[in-house]
Amino acid sequence: MLSKKTKYGLKALSYLARQEQHTPVLISEISESENISKKFLESILLTLKKSGILASKKGKGGGYYLLKQPEDIKISSIIRMLEGPIAMLPCVSLNYYQKCDDCTSEERCSLNILMAEVRDSTLKILENKTLANFHCGDH
Amino acid sequence: MLSKKTKYGLKALSYLARQEQHTPVLISEISESENISKKFLESILLTLKKSGILASKKGKGGGYYLLKQPEDIKISSIIRMLEGPIAMLPCVSLNYYQKCDDCTSEERCSLNILMAEVRDSTLKILENKTLANFHCGDH
DNA sequence: AGGTTTTCTTATTATATTAATATACTATAA
């Protein structure tokens, strides 16, 4: 299940992507418009900034703005930034791989093979969808 | 990510499915063989029993045994019993559906549509895989 | 009938994660 953090992040990014102007947008504007706790949103946007997907400007006229075009931002990468691995098991994760402590051979583990399949089919969908024309909730 | 509960459950069921005889198997035998905390496994098997996938016998010669043939037990149904929804959002879950509180129209929500797609592709894989010849870890 | 085996029930504990809030600090534009 996607956490609220991820969902909020997607909504906030989608909000930024929908901006006509490419001027910075206030955290409070996003938080009010998308009904997200402001403080919680602050930490989410910071995470996204550290991931390099958006930038910020301080002081009056400041705020957050996207660093790439919406069509160049995959949903899969956003989920990875906020939620972590997309795979259902650490031992099949591409970006957050961890070896099973109880598994001697991944090639012979049915669960590993199965979950790798699931991961691939999920990625195929999430990597082909971007922030372009992405709307969520009331939008 | 799948919880240990689900992983343990899959390993235990796989162990039962691999039995030649259809006689009850002791919890302690499974727990030792698969390296699972016995008490934790007890509660997992109990959950699976309540879900109707296996039955138990008390007293000497007792234990747990499958109620169906391994090839008739889908991995998807096991995950649902132990982990809950397979979908990444409550609003696209087939078995654990919950309406989004902030969403006025699911048909017009990109996230809903996207996650429904992911759910379908995941189910396509998990519903076609059963406990037959399913081995995990060292087996 | 009585004792043993084994599952079942209930409660408790520890740890981690998620979600949210509070306070103070730093950078920047006007």
Next chain:
DNA sequence: TTATAGTATATTAATATAATAAGAAAACCT
């Protein structure tokens, strides 16, 4: 130099996960 707005740190509350403990209930055996 002041108001603005993001940044850092820390604390809290709620929930979920993982594991453990003690005893009750049922089935079996002699």
